[in-house]
Amino acid sequence: MAVFVLDKRGMPLMPCSEKRARLLLARGRARVHRVMPFVIRLTDRRAGECEFQSLRLKLDPGSKVTGMALVREHDDGAAIVNLFELVHRGRQISEALAQRRAFRRRRRGANLRYRAPRFNNRTRNTGWLAPSLGHRVDTTMAWVTRLMRWAPVSALSMELVCFDMQAMQNPEISGVEYQRGELAGYEVREYLLEKWGRTCAYCDGHDVPLQIEHIVAKARGxxxxxxxxTLACEPCNRKKDARDVREFVKDKARLARILAKAKAPLRDAAAVNSTRWALFIALKTTGLHVETGSGGRTKWNRTRLKLPKTHALDAACVGLVDAMSCSPRPTLEITCNGRGSYQRTRLTAQGFPRGYLTRQKRVRGFQTGDRVRAAVPTGKKAGTHIGRVAVRATGSFNIQTPNGVVQGISHRHCTLVQRADGYGYSIVPSREERESGAGTTARRAPHAALSLLGMNAEVSRATR
Ligand SMILES: [Zn+2]
Structure with a gap:
């Protein structure tokens, strides 16, 4: 992974290689600014003295995972600098809210005298998103602003729509690829998958390879x-052959459904996903130019560049891409963990109190979620443990390391590596690295400072 570099005033400079960062640190020209993701700060350089290349941050928003790619652009193509995957927690949020709602409802019934309902005196702002959806926009924006703080990002790209209606219907609008009709093919395929719900129109089969099917066969004009x-699985497609759909489909209801659906356009094809639009509007507030792309184009770029399908590499393929040099590089997986709970009472499944959390979050200078390094000199747990700490009021902490949880570590042995920021981090090696067996600590020692901190052990999840 490239290392982010700041000048002595904390302004972003171009990211550098791990080797260069190691040398800068060893020569005392830089110090560690942040551990995850790794950021160093030069002690002898000002941003005004440096020239920047053009850096573009590309986003592929997804419901569970948002891919992010930092890409350096030059005249004859682009090169990937860093890859990130942001793992959202929308499901956890909606579950927590459903639980809170149930608890409140119970309290209302159990402890209160009758109160008149007042459920219909609330309004919502226009553009309101459910908390689980809003969180996707918020965390993505948080990372966009963070990366803009650590690198001189000059432009943004995001995948806004699943399919580009223009590319489908009007084949000669602009660009070579439109005219070649190849991109249009991808757009049509994505559109049909969405419209027909990824199932075979004739047998409702799903999770099978689907083929594009002409309702009125081409042989019949x-x-x-x-x-x-429409879409059909291979057996159905072959069985139908050049027959007319009216002959082939015996079931009257199904036939009527297919014919009606074929005529109707997919409603709001451009705005399949409200969060994408909310994110687009939020990205515009950064003041940078935001390029938008379609899902069909992303897929077309990825296939053309022969890249494996990951969220981060999909992000790198968003928008206009001519050529892309992509040496195998790991992805930093960023998991949204939240910052703990407001609720101070732990409850049983029946909603009765089971235990109480402390009023204050911090114990002996540590907080649950902090990344710590514990050097235990003697005893059963002797050794060095690095990971996420869970604090206890007694001062005897649990540390979650890549090799499992270590319980009962005294606060006296712990030193802080990085404060809890609501995210968990792990480095996922690229497929090439995994296949070549290079995903071991030896080659993957990320940076001098990290190995100083003994954080090689952090390189977890070698196989996914
Ligand atoms: Zn079928």
């Missing part, structure tokens, strides 16, 4: 228009 296309 059927057109390539989207309104004449």
């Amino acid at each position: 059927g057109s390539n228009r989207v309104s004449n296309l």
